[in-house]
Amino acid sequence: MxxxxxxxxxxxxxxxxxxxxxxxxxxxxxxxxxxxxxxxxxxxxxxxxxxxxxxxxxxxxxxxxxxxxxxxxxxxxxxxxxxxxxxxxxxxxxxxxxxxxxxxxxxxxxxxxxxxxxxxxxxxxxxxxxxxxxxxxxxxxxxxxxxxxxxxxxxxxxxxxxxxxxxxxxxxxxxxxxxxxxxxxLDYGVLEETIGWVEERLADSSGLDAGAAVRGLAVKLVEGDAEAVRLVREDARQAVFLEDVAEARKNFEKAGDLSTGDHVAVVRDRWAGEIVTASVRESRKGAVSASERVDRLLLHRILAPFFLVLVVWGIYEISIVQGYELTKVTWPFLAALRNFAAQWLPEAGFLYDPQIRSLGLWMVDSANTLLNYVPIFLILFALIAILEDSGYMARIAFILDRILHRFGLHGQSTLPFILAGVFAGGCAVPGVMATKGIPDERARLATILTVPFMNCLAKIPLYTLLINIYFVEAKGLVLFYLSTITIFAALLVAKLLSVSVLRHKETAPFVMELPHYHLPTLTGVVRRSLDRTWLYIKKVGTVVVAVSVVVYVLLQFPGLSPDQEAVYEGRAEAAIAEFYDEMAGNSYLAAVPDQAALTGLVNVYTDYRTEKLMAQGADASKAVDARYETSYPAFYPFLKRSSDKEARAAERALKTLATTRKTLRREMKEERIVNSLLGQVGRSLEPVTQFAGFDWKINVALLSSFAARESSVATLGVLFQPSDGETDTLEERMGSEQRAAGYSALGAVALMLFFALYPPCLATTIMVRVQTQSYRWMIFSIVFPTFLGLSVASAIFTLGGYFALSGLQTLTITYFTAFAAVLVVGLFKRPFGRVLPPPGYSPRGAVS
Structure with missing residues (x-):
């Protein structure tokens, strides 16, 4: 034994x-x-x-x-x-x-x-x-x-x-x-003698168990299989042996005008046919199967695209749209998790929080950003499992493969692009995750690196902001341009990558199975959805939290200067003094005998207001009141309006102080961003980004959006602050300031196109690392789109200015130039593989 x-x-x-x-x-x-x-x-x-x-x-x-x-x-x-x-x-x-x-x-x-x-x-x-x-x-x-x-x-x-x-x-x-x-x-006929002596040599010198893997390895060597050759070549003594095998293979192919691989495949197929003939009887020979009848409709040359669009719309609507609605149900639980963490961390100060608190909440917020997508992923992976188990996923790949292959992509690249937001509203994270099923390594990497070009939901706020400032009269046309030009960009870049940095990546012959349709099982769909979602949480969650620490450091340090801190501390002391002046003679003043107690009161007030806003319904609101009245009896009169005159005065004084504190902390955060390492980088980049029309504020907004795309508009809202007493919208503030500085719609076009080609956000970048198992590709996914986007934006801004074109004219010319490039590149064909339908089954239009 x-x-x-x-x-x-x-x-x-x-x-x-x-x-x-x-x-x-x-x-x-x-x-x-x-x-x-x-x-x-x-x-x-x-x-x-x-x-x-x-x-x-x-x-x-x-x-x-x-x-x-x-x-x-x-x-x-x-x-x-x-x-x-x-x-x-x-x-x-x-x-x-x-x-x-x-x-x-x-x-x-x-x-x-x-x-x-x-x-x-x-x-x-x-x-x-x-x-x-x-x-x-x-x-x-x-x-x-x-x-x-x-x-x-x-x-x-x-x-x-x-x-x-x-x-x-x-x-x-x-x-x-x-x-x-x-x-x-199997008996491989004329090749048996060659396979036999290869077996003998392997059994004698390779160390493999005779009669076990030797037979299979010998057949692979005779076929010229690269992996088998590599395995044997690890033994330096086998160099001459491999040359002998290669010579024997060459002689066979020369004599028979047939490759050894084809001969082996024919023998195996004939063997399989003989076994089927001997063991299978078909009582309904010639009958049209149910799968074929369905495919005559779903794969019809004219109707197939319409059914595909309907399925795609259904996936998008159910997973992205309705799944996002579910996040409104799950978010209160995540917010409660944050509040729970906040209670266990050190107390917030009046102006400054302990670093462990700030960092801890930052990490929790980063994790919550990830966990907030879980409902979407659960639905998305369930739908994908249904498509896979039913057999329609293979049909989707078949329908679009002819077009996508011309650009170095694969039929199964379709779903990732859809999920990332072909037109608007998707997310690149599930898009990159969905590339896992693409069997062709070159096409899979090309898809991973171009999926972030799609219009995820987080890009829409910046597009909306700029369109409402510079293209009020042509909103629909500009949004259409942006929604479709990203598709052109993804196709062109995929082709560029396929013939350059990815040209040495292995590519598989396109062999696609058209399985019979099956009814998916509930257990299988649910289990696969849970498994894939849990795998996502484990792999991405840990990395997101780790990287969030780095982003925190870049945004927080070196912090405010001593002079700036002194100014804010002076304003804070003045606000506190004003509070105590207003509370003079008020019996409730005894609850806050010193500044430490006052800071505790303001923190309780902030938590109370947050929970009241989150409370769903009157009963929940009353429960919040009851809990705070029990937990903070001395502070409760400050929290809720009552008929007590002194309590009303205390509530007004606290509200004024809390509002002032909130303003001071927000202003400190803004200055900290400006003085942060990211802010300094933004200023240092101006000599380069000026050719695309970006100033340091735009640079800081773009840098901050790397953590999350939505941060771009939020950062711009911080940087374009209203003057005291003004209530203008961000569009009005940013538009008036930029026009005064000489900016025009041409700069907005350059910025929007750069944002479309901009590197993926933090979560997507991490997912690129997970899917490629390579930090080099993760870095490439950051560096290459940055260079590409900046080059395109600079060329558009420079040429548009040189020819005195308006923003709309420049965008129109760019759009049709990209469209023409797609048509030209698409004319260059590449070989297709084979579609393998079930035996005896060849629906019209299903074989390429």
Missing amino acids: TEKTAGAAGRHLRVALAGQQNAGKSTLFNALTGVAQHIANYPGVTVDKKSGFYIEHGRRVEVVDLPGTYSLTSFSLEERVVRRFLYEERPDVVVNVLDASNLRRGLYLTAQLIELGHPLIVVVNMMDVAERRGLKIDLNALAQKLKVPVVASIGRKGVGREELRAAIRRIADEPDISPAISDAR
Whole structure:
């Protein structure tokens, strides 16, 4: 008994689930493991690593759900992950899940799994779907042909679960029942002699177990598989051997005018066809399946775009719009969490807060910003799971892939762009997250780096502000330009990246499965939605909180100068003195005998007003009053108006003091921003940004918006302050000041286009890091858009000024120039891959 077999007979067993996409693998995984699951990522990649376990007869059985794959080549990231796991982890049992209605396609992978030599069990899943299509599968005949145990299953109903567990138990307890690899391996004809001597050389010198992975590795070497060559090349002694294999492959291809890879594929497909012929009977041959009838409508050349738009609108409306409405329900809980944290942190001072309090609340606010998106993500991931499980997600990719491939993107890039806000109102964070399913590494990175160009909801306030200042007569036209020019920019930049920095990234042949339509299960949809949302919270939440500390430092330090502090302290002392003058002779003055007590009173008043504003309904408002009356009996007369004359006077005096304190703290915050490291950087950037028409105030607003896009307008509201007694809006204040300084609509166009191309916000940047597993790409996602945006803004501002163009004229010319560039670039075609519909099924318009 080998060491591995001895481990299998012990108390711990590792089982790997392998199979093609849409074969019901995840459903079977859920049936086996229940709630005992864990989701992470494979080391160094973003592919989900889902594992779980169940206990049977005292033995802990770990089940690993491998990514869906059609073969064990090294084209896609998923294929490489599956291969590496099977080669290096060597699971005790491999369970190959096949779609009963798509048996021939799945057997292509089965052939390769047999060659790896692992103890193998074949599960023919979705038997109910096969029966509805009139397919009768002889399981005994299939088992005899494959020479491995075969189990029938309907995963979503739990049918076959116990039989599968029993088969796993038998192989673990009686490893000798697993057949030798020679019993079922394929005969590759004229290549067999070459494969044979490669096997011998590997068995003699590679250190691999004879009869196990050697057969599969030998076939891969003969095919010229790059990953197999790399694996063998790690042994320096194999250089001459690899040259001999390459020479043999060259001779075969020269003699037969056929590549070894194609020959191997033909043999495997013929083998799969023979097995299907021997074990499957079709009673409704020639009948049109339900999936094909549906696709004749959904994939119709004319109707398909309309259905796609309807689905896209539904995703956007339900997840983004309605999900955002749900945040109004969850936000009070997050606000309560902040208040709870504030109570445990040191008390706020009158003007200055302890650093631990300021930093603590800053971190809580950063986390709350993340958690506030959770309702959106829960709905979004549930909808994505429905699209995936139903089979329509593959149709979306198919419909748009021809266009997007011309720009280095993928059909599955569609959903990320939609979620990020193709026109307006999305969010780049879920957009970047949705790129996880793109199998082509080059297209996935191109999508990640261009998704932030979309018009997320947080960009709209700045657009609205500038349009209302400079384009009052053409609001609709300018917003239309901005909403669509970002799409042109994303396509052009994706093409640029694909032929430059991403040109060396691996790209997979475009092979797309059009699975039969299925009815998603509630359990599967809910579980996947919860799993993905929790993974987001764990990965992004920790990083967001850490990075928020850095942003805090940049905005807070070096702080106010001693002279500035002295001015504010003097105004604060004057306000306090005025309070005590107004309270002279008032019996309630005894509650605040000194400044420390007075600071406590103001803090209680601030908390009280906040809770009253958050209270939902009269009963909740009364509950707040009752709680504060009980907790702060001495302070309560200051908080609530009453018929008591002295209490009313005390309430007025406190309100005046609290308002003054709020004003002082706000002004101090404004000056701190101006004097902060970010403020100083804003001034230092003026020599560069002046070519785009940006002054230091615009620079500070743009820098602060890196933390959150909404901060741009909030910062501008701080920097363009009203004079005493004025009540002008920000549009009026900013517009009058900028016009007086010589700014025009041309500068607004440059600013809006720069903002459209500006680097992603903090949360999105972190998500780029999570999805790429690379700090280099995260930095690139900041540096490249900054350079691109500033170059575009400077060119537009400079050329528009040189030709004396108005802002609207400049934007119109820029728009149609970008549109023409998209048309020109789109004329250059690139090769397409293949769409693989189910066997015997070719809906009109579904094969490229």
